[in-house]
Amino acid sequence: MSLASTAQAAFVLHSRPYKETSALVDFFTPQGRLRAVLRGARGKAGAxxxxxxxxEAEFRGRSDLKNVVRLEPNGIPNLLSGEALFSGLYLNELMIRLLPVEDPHPGLFEHYRATLPLLAAGSPLEPLLRSFEWRLLDDLGYGFSLDSDIVGQPVAPDGLYRLLPDSGLEPVGSLQPGLFHGADLLAMAEADWSAPGALAAAKRLMRQALAPHLGGRPLVSRELFMNRKDNSRD
Structure with a gap:
């Protein structure tokens, strides 16, 4: 696919050394995830x-591997540290793993661009992460209804449900591991994170929903975060 050399907004998702003085960089742009060679990566562009x-970046090339022809700052850097940094790395890794190359997602790009300053400002992490995970799943066509089940019936506040990742929420009649209470699902549908149990249930739900699309390979950012928490207890 050819990509014209026009300026567009971009964020770096991941960068690694490539040959002697270049870097191989995964970018996120409104036109999707792009992989490009950044030459002179030890100079200003690399910084x-x-x-x-x-x-603001310009890319050129006909293959899946582009060349960066211009790279300039386009706003205030989002300085993330501590848990916010690990959260940002987690979002980046999700997109590297799940977004097809050169598949435009302008709405997701704007959601990401709006999320980073909130992470940097110290906003509560869990609602930001759940919101982004949900938007990512929905944009990729993996979303499902939170207020109705797989046969179109409204979710009952006192009901129990399990997630069928390819279909949606299935009502069940007895308590089993991994189920979700209807009241929590309805709170998620309204993004009402003040409801007791909603955030914890949302974290479990997103993990179940993402797992089939991530395959069996663990997320590096999640392992780094868990190791950091373990080390902090020592």
Missing amino acids: LARPFVPL
């Missing part, structure tokens, strides 16, 4: 090619 920095 810019860091995650969470708003950029």
Whole structure:
């Protein structure tokens, strides 16, 4: 696919050394996830090619591997640290793993661009992460209704449901591991994170929904975060 050399907003998702002085960089743009070679990565351009920095970039190339022809700052860098940094790395890894190359998602890009300053400002992490996970699943066509079940019946507040990742929520008649209470699902549908249990249920639900699309390979960012928490207890 050919991509014209026009300026567009971009963020770096991941960068690694490539050959002697270049870097192989995964970018997120309104036109989707792009992989490109950044030459002279040890100079000014390389200093810019860091995650969470708003950029303006131009790419050129006909193959899936582009060349960066221009890279400039395009806003205030989002300085993430601690748990917010691990959360940002988690969002980046999700997109690298799940987004097809050069598949435009302008709405998801704007959601990501709006999420980063909130992470940097110290906003509560869990609602931001659940909101982004849900938007990502929905944009990729993997979303499902939170207020109706797989046969179109409204979710009952006192009902029990299990997630069928390819279909949606299935009502069940008895308590089993991994189920969700209808009241929690309805709170999620309204993004009402003040409801007791809604955030914890949303975390479980998103893990179940994402797992089939991530395959069996664990997320590196999640393992790094868990190791950090374990080390902090020592």
